[in-house]
Every structure is written in structure tokens, then in C-alpha cells.
Amino acid sequence: MKKTPMTLRGAKKLRKELDKLKKIKRPQIISLIAEAREHGDLKENAEYYSAREEQGFCEGKIQEIETKLANAQIIDIKKIPNNGKIIFGTTVTILNINLKKKFTYRIVGDDEANLKENLISVNSPMARGLISKMIGDNTIIQTPCGKIKYKILQIKYI
Template identity: 60%
Template structure:
């Protein structure tokens, strides 16, 4: 079975979502189906059909989250050796050499990535270019906008 790297925080968010789906959303949908069923004829009962569709989406998401958690290789970066190298889970501050802009990224699994929040997928070109580098190293990374030089300013394992 292929394992997918995931941070402790990413796994915790998925567990919270799973708990919500099972203990809050699923019972609400079951209640909505029961109420709609009480209205009589199911063939032309829009509330019933909407609730059943919602149930399908909910159950599908529960299965998806459970599958992701079962395949997750949870990596706690705080327990790894702090050798100054950029690794999965590390928080990296880089200086974009052409604009002098400082950017901080946390390298995370595909399912956790959110570039607007600074969560960079391990499989993104930037993350792949930074992995293994140390403070003061310069990584030249090919982005959609062309080649960009990033100088590593800080590496944290938080």
C-alpha cells in the first residue's frame, strides 16, 4: 500500500472532519430524510430526494477521509533531527532574489496544501526545489513564470 506523507496537524484536521461528519452531519441528514418521508409520496418529494443526495455526498466524504487517514504516513517534524535541512513538514522562510520578497512556506502533503495559507505541497516544483537545501543555499526553481532564485533564510521544525 502506498503511504502518503501527512503532518500531525493535517491528520488532526481530517480526524476532526470525520468526527463532525459522523456525529453531526450524518444524524442531521437522517433526521431530514425521516421528516421528508413523513410528508408522504416519495416520487415527487423534493426534500426527500435532496436529503438522500446529501446523504450520498456525506457518506462518500466519510469514505474518502477514512481512506486518506488509513494511507497516511504521519510525520511529526518536531521529533526529527534538527539538522538545518529543508525536509517534509519543515517551515521554510525564503527570499525571492529578484524581488527581495520574503515568503514563509510549510511543506505539507498534497491533501493539506493551501498556497494562500503558506502550506506548500511536497510535490510542488518549489517544495521539490527546496528539499535538502540549508540556510544560505540558493535554489533555482522553474516556475510557470520562469526560473526563480530562492535564498533560504530560515528552516524551522515546528
């Protein structure tokens, strides 16, 4: 099976969520099911069916996270020698040449991407246009607004 790149930060976040689901959420749901069973007839017990549905969602999420972690190629960018190129996990500052505006992004895995936190997916057009570039390079990236020219200002392996 193909490994999916994931940053060390992303893997830690998923493990934390998995731990919370297994140690807190799952026991809460089990308690709700047990409590609902005590009310008697299960045929007309909405609380029981609601708790069972929630249990299904929880177990599905646990399985999803476990699969993601099992198929992850976890990359710690701090352990990779800085060769000056933009690669998965790097933080890059770029200048939109037309707008004269700076942007800083970290290139991460698909599950970690969050534009509000300046985390862009390695599979996004922006990241694909930046990968393998060096400080001072210019690149043209196709965006929904058209082709935009960027200059690479800074690359950090943090």
C-alpha cells in the first residue's frame, strides 16, 4: 500500500485525537448504552439507538485514524539536512510579485492542510509549484484567479 506523507506534528495531533476517542469518548458511550439499557424495552428506546449510533461514528473515526497512521510516512523536517530546496514539511515565505504581498506557508500532508493556519497540502497546486524551488527563484502558479508569479524569499526546515 502506498504511504502517505505526514509531518511529525500531524502524526502527534492524530495520535492525541485517537487517544481521546479510545480513553474518553468510547467509555462515555459505553456508559450511555448501559444506562439506556436499564430503561427497559429497547424497541422504543431513543436514547439507546442514539448512543449506538454515536458508538458507530466513534468506532468509524477510530478505525479511520488508525488506518491513516498505519499508512503514514512520518517526516520530521528537522532531521533532514537543509539543502536550500523547498520540500515536504518546509516553511516557505513567498512574495506575490503582482500584489507585492508576502505569504508564509508550511507544506504538509492532505489531512493536515488548513489554510487558516497557513498549512497547505503537498498535493495543492501552490505546493506543487513551490516544491524543489530555492531562495530567489521565481515560479508561476496556476490559481483559480489565473497565473500568479511568486518569488521565493525564505525557506525554513523547522
